Amino acid sequence: MADTITVNGTAHPVPEDPRVSLLDFLRHHIGLTGTKKGCDHGQCGACTVIVNGIRINSCLTLAAMHDGDSVTTIEGIGTPDDPSALQRAFLEHDGFQCGYCTPGQICSATAMLEELAADWPSDASESLEGRIAISGEEIRERMSGNLCRCGAYANIVAAIEEVAAGGRS
Amino acid sequence: MRPFQYTRAPSLTEASNLTAGEDALAIAGGTNLLDLMKLQVETPGQLADINRLGFADIEATDDGGLRLGALATNTDTAVHPRVRSDYPVLSRAILAGATQQLRNKATNGGNLCQRTRCFYFTNIDQPCNKREPGSGCGAIDGIAKLHAILGTSNQCIATYPGDMAVALSALGAAVEISGEKGERSVPVRDFHLLPGDTPWIENVLEAGEIITGIVLPAPVGGTQIYRKVRERSSYAFALVSVAAIIELADGKFSRADLAFGGLAHKPWFDPRIGECLLGQPPSAALFEKAADILLEDARGYGENDFKIPLTRRTLHAVLAQVTGDAA
Ligand SMILES: Cc1cc2nc3c(=O)[nH]c(=O)nc-3n(C[C@H](O)[C@H](O)[C@H](O)COP(=O)(O)OP(=O)(O)OC[C@H]3O[C@@H](n4cnc5c(N)ncnc54)[C@H](O)[C@@H]3O)c2cc1C
Ligand code: SF4
Ligand code: FES
Ligand code: FES
Secondary structure (H helix, E strand, C coil): CCCEEEECCEEEECCCCCCCEHHHHHHHHCCCCCCCCCCCCCCCCCCEEEECCEEEEHHHCEHHHHCCCEEECHHHCCCCCCCCHHHHHHHHHCCCCCCCCHHHHHHHHHHHHHHHHCCCCCCCCCCCCCCCCCCHHHHHHHCCCCCCCCCCHHHHHHHHHHHHHHHHC | CCCCEEEECCCHHHHHHHHCCCCEEEECCCCCHHHHHHCCCCCCCEEEECHHHCCCCEEECCCCCEEEECCCEHHHHHCCHHHHHHCHHHHHHHHCCCCHHHHHHCEHHHHHHCCCCCCCCCCCCCCECCCCCCCCECCCCCCCCCCCCCCCCCCCCCCCCCCHHHHHHHHCCEEEEEECCEEEEEEHHHHECCCCCCCCCCECCCCCCEEEEEEECCCCCCEEEEEEECCCCCCCCCCEEEEEEEEEECCEEEEEEEEEECCCCCCECCHHHHHHHCCCCCCHHHHHHHHHHHCCCCCCCCCCCCHHHHHHHHHHHHHHHHHCCCC
């Protein structure tokens, strides 16, 4: 049993206190404060990170449950010098105002593009089978776990739609 | 969060031993339990992490059905090719719940055992017979918009809030349970309990019992629908939901398996609804009769009175949708 959690490629020891959420572990124990705490109850998505390729809310899971897992946070997705396609699209489309929800939005959307590529259906999908047609409606449904208090939704959806459509061509 | 002992259960037997104590709980996805532990609604002294016990597979059963591991995530289940093609009502019900991030972590076993969203239950400063037996029920004369209209008691009027189990109830699935005394299988329709005088007992699980899987019967076909009525179109619990598996032969109902969410302390299955519809040609009058039967004993508590007409209309709409424009 590994007793480390790998975050953006670096292994860190699992905290001793079992009460530490994965979110607090990232922010307080290893100093990666890009991931944000909005509600701490699974209601806002600000804490979204990617664990073993899958997006989850880091506030509703214990760090102790993730030994051996591989976590990607916003710090692992891109840098100011080398932003990811989604990060660039958020800049171009003004996909934020205060920016508090943005790391969660981008982690969430990064994993969502993989889900689309795998043709996982959503509540908005016409059919449960076959290729998913990318649309604003699909993106809004798939991103409904990420709230934005500033209401930058229109631009967030535009940024994601551009990258999603690009990935399809 | 109160301090607790965390143990990674090394085997199913050990998980049963660990959770047999009064102060112990199993943790799977954690999306419901940790939320409630932060609020100090749940205060286990011992947490047994069952995540690595391995029952996460989704596999065919000998009779053509499908076995969903209790540790398979809600997402694994909803996107599984066989669930999508053979049990679409289940995919639809899961996809209508929570968010992608939550469904990616939530497990099938945890989903069945998720606790009510009653505001008094989740606020430890309020009276609640479910959380603190004998303290009273805040909701009966209080904020009761989400609350039950069927099968309530004078102790508790909470609802079971989940979507997945409503589809499982319509499908006639069974819950596989393992405990110190051995293994047993319980129909989903009998898994959850009404509040009665013991609202803190929500399902048939005994101390130390662990859900290992959910078994779906061989595919039944039909038109399968999950209609969820909620206050916003995503990321909200059901006010009323209907899972329906309907088939017509020669213009008459030849299958009508319906279950309802948001109405009671359990997914609501009333065999009289199917009996009323079977063999009859669809008509608005028939749909009304089915609704009359369903709502015969319905009772509102002020804020949730609207659920009675809403349930009638939702049932009517689902039946009309499946059968064309008979309504
Ligand atoms: C913001 C938010 C919105 C949501 N919206 C919806 C919604 O619209 N529809 C919906 O259906 N759900 C919704 N949910 C609830 C979500 O589906 C549940 O939290 C989830 O399914 C619970 O699964 P889990 O594996 O995380 O359970 P856990 O939190 O790990 O456990 C929940 C309970 O089940 C017990 N348990 C877990 N696994 C087992 C097992 N194998 N055997 C015995 N006992 C077990 C635990 O001891 C605990 O008491 C929402 C949740 C949140 C936070
Ligand atoms: S309805 Fe049930 S859960 Fe809600 S306050 Fe009353 S006893 Fe508690
Ligand atoms: S901080 Fe995790 S969902 Fe809000
Ligand atoms: S940009 Fe401010 S919360 Fe989204």
